[in-house]
Amino acid sequence: MLTKSYNKKEKCTGLISLALHIKGDCKMRIEEYEFEEEKTLENLADLLVEIADQIRAGEKLELPMPTLREGVIVVPLGEPIETGIEVTIRRHFIHVDFALAWRRIKSVEDK
Amino acid sequence: MTEALDRNTIMGHMSNILEVQERVSEYIHRRLCVNCDELVDEEWLNKRKEAFKLIRGLIDKYTFSKKLPRDDLGILTQSIISHLLNIQHTFLRILVLIDILQDESFNEIFMDSLSTISSKVNEMMTALREMVNQRAKNLHEAEETLEILIKLEREIDEDNIVICRQISVATGSDCDFVSYIMRKIVAELEHISDYVKESAEIVAEI
Numbered sequence: 001m002l003t004k005s006y007n008k009k010e011k012c013t014g015l016i017s018l019a020l021h022i023k024g025d026c027k028m029r030i031e032e033y034e035f036e037e038e039k040t041l042e043n044l045a046d047l048l049v050e051i052a053d054q055i056r057a058g059e060k061l062e063l064p065m066p067t068l069r070e071g072v073i074v075v076p077l078g079e080p081i082e083t084g085i086e087v088t089i090r091r092h093f094i095h096v097d098f099a100l101a102w103r104r105i106k107s108v109e110d111k
Numbered sequence: 112m113t114e115a116l117d118r119n120t121i122m123g124h125m126s127n128i129l130e131v132q133e134r135v136s137e138y139i140h141r142r143l144c145v146n147c148d149e150l151v152d153e154e155w156l157n158k159r160k161e162a163f164k165l166i167r168g169l170i171d172k173y174t175f176s177k178k179l180p181r182d183d184l185g186i187l188t189q190s191i192i193s194h195l196l197n198i199q200h201t202f203l204r205i206l207v208l209i210d211i212l213q214d215e216s217f218n219e220i221f222m223d224s225l226s227t228i229s230s231k232v233n234e235m236m237t238a239l240r241e242m243v244n245q246r247a248k249n250l251h252e253a254e255e256t257l258e259i260l261i262k263l264e265r266e267i268d269e270d271n272i273v274i275c276r277q278i279s280v281a282t283g284s285d286c287d288f289v290s291y292i293m294r295k296i297v298a299e300l301e302h303i304s305d306y307v308k309e310s311a312e313i314v315a316e317i
Binding site: 034036 | 312
């Protein structure tokens with residue numbers, strides 16, 4: 001049964017992360033973080049300015065992540081950046097989605 | 112070209128689709144629910160089979176798309192159809208995620224989150240079907256239902272943040288396969304709440 005069989009040995013995480021040890025030293029790592037939150041226009045402006053400043057500096061992007069204990073994730077930046085903007089305008093709502101993606105620079109650890 | 116469908120017939124087709132999706136949602140909720148009348152393994156074997164069959168059966172119910180009017184109504188209907196397909200596909204993903212878990216034991220913290228969110232998603236499915244039926248009869252009656260759907264979607268977003276944070280604090284940075292899959296189920300349920308809300312926004316315009 002799915003529900004009541006609580007196993008104390010089992011550990012889980014709010015970091016939506018997965019580290020599978022496939023064999024020996026070979027390690028696959030996927031990390032995914034996601035949440036939705038309502039903001040005022042002013043709070044959104046603050047967030048975007050903060051993100052813009054960090055992108056201008058070009059090193060890393062610290063993003064608020066209220067779903068995590070640390071409250072923030074740090075993402076390494078890199079170029080070129082693929083951008084996507086999606087807009088849907090309806091009678092009652094407007095949706096604007098931004099998406100960003102870039103290649104990861106190989107670190108010493110990954111080699 | 113065949114004769115275009117009228118508004119009421121279109122609403123009827125959408126309601127039929129939602130009725131089936133609502134059943135799938137109910138099965139999934141009962142499987143994931145901690146405190147309610149949960150489905151035990153043996154019973155789930157049957158419901159699981161039935162849920163997959165219901166989703167397969169849904170594909171034929173979109174045949175009415177061949178006869179959409181070439182106007183605003185047709186465009187709005189197309190948008191709703193697209194969201195309805197997303198909803199059922201996401202339910203299918205959840206069914207597969209449940210299969211992936213098999214009957215492994217989990218941390219109870221996840222079960223609370225799954226119960227809360229799956230119950231609200233189920234409520235949203237019911238409300239969306241009602242909204243379609245209301246809009247078919249009376250243009251004004253559905254406004255309240257739209258507000259309920261908007262409220263539920265917002266609650267699910269908040270639940271998601273609170274629950275993930277609790278899990279994060281409770282477990283530190285340990286992670287494993289089962290936890291990952293369970294967190295995925297929560298994320299998929301949250302996505303369904305978005306699709307349902309977006310469908311409702313369009314239903315409000317039809």
